[in-house]
Amino acid sequence: MKSYFQDTKNKGGVVEDVIYPTRTKGVAYVIFKEKKVAENVIRKKEHCLTRKVGLMHLTVSHFNEKVFSSVRAILDLSIFGSQVILESLVMDLKKKIPTLCFSPLEYNGRISVQGSFLAIKRLKEFLLLKASSLLEKNKSFISDGEKRSRQSPRRSLRRSSNSVEPLRPSVPETARSGETLVLDTDIFLYLKKKSRVYESTLKKFHVLCQERVDGEITTICIKNAQDGSRPNNEKLVKEYIEKYSHALHSELRKETFVLEGKKNRAKNIKSACEQISSRYLQVLINFYKTHIDIIGSSSDTYLFKKEVMELMRQKVR
Structure with a gap:
């Protein structure tokens, strides 16, 4: 692949490195010495790599440094019960957040949604607000019904069959007292472990945070640490973070x-990451049973991974 992109017939030039395999199946990163060469390669409409099995067509595009680009979620809108026409709700969601892609609504109220993390986050906030407003309406209806029942018990009995179905989901208590913030877990971990901004902001505004990590999503509940703190401190901290x-x-x-x-390979990767980590203080390393994530700037993560691979090759020799 490197020789292909260095060939001038393919609009190529000097290639500094080819990263393959990557965490995305079937994707390779080609790093050119000159930006102009990379742009020429992209302008060329067709790229075919000759293999023993035949020609392999390549799709070439700019590398997007915004790694956390797409999130897929399955929504169960049936929890809204009979209080909402689900088709209308989906139409509203499409208008409110046009960057999201929606699958057809299933008969059981489920629908698949895909888009950026920020768009999914907006979706969650919109649905929470919707649920909250319906709960308030439901409470108001029940309180009015109680008043009428005290005034006219018979009328209340006649209307009981038409009462509104209670909304099943409950909005978290933190949504009503304090502020709730939803972040990508990788972003949150980097923010907390590699940035002083998080802790310093909490201290500055005298607030406490309850953090709940749930896979790729982390929910932060922000509340004042002192009774005498300004009520808008929670909102300011949320906006700042x-x-x-x-x-x-x-x-x-x-x-x-x-x-x-092989176990030795996994052990060597862990050892290499630990050995290099002291030289990359702004790179966050998260160790898991099945994989290791390294998070940082584009240049830092590239150099970090390159050094790890070099150490791995040295140990194999």
């Missing part, structure tokens, strides 16, 4: 080492 996390979302890149195969 949200703004900072958005900036990280655009700047950070994630690489993954998959711990498959």
Whole structure:
């Protein structure tokens, strides 16, 4: 592949490195010495790599440094019961967040949604607000019904069959007292472990955070630490952390080492990461049973991974 992209017939030039395999199946990263060469390669409409089995067609595009680009979720809208026409709700969601892709609504109320993490986050906030407003309406209806029942018990009995079906989901208590913030877990871990902004902001505004990590999503509940604290401190902290996390979302890149195969290989990868980590203080390393994630700037993660692979090759010799 390297020789192909260095060939001038293919609009190529000097290639500094080819990263393959990557965490995305079937994707390779080709790093050119000159930006102009990369642009020429992209302008060429067709790229075919000759293999023993025949020609392999390549799709070439710019590398997007915004790694946390797509999230897929399955929504169960049936929890809204009979209070909402689900088709209308889906139409509203499409209008409110046009960047999301929706699958057809299933008969059981389920629907698949795909889009950026930030778009999914907006979707969650919209649905929480919707659920909250329906709960308030339901409470109001029940309280009015209780008043009428005290005034006219018979009328209340006649109307009981038409009462509104109670909404099953409950909005978390933190949504009503304090502020709730939802972040990508990788962003949150980097924010907490590699940035002083998180802890310093909490101390500055005298707030406490309850953090709940649930896979790729982390929910942060922000509350005042002192009774005398200003009530808008919670909102200010939420806005500040949200703004900072958005900036990280655009700047950070994630690489993954998959711990498959021989035990020695996995052990060597872990050892190499630990050995190199002291030279990359702004790179976050998350160790898991099946893989290792490294998160940092585009240049740092690239150099970090390159050094790990070089150490691995040295140990194999």
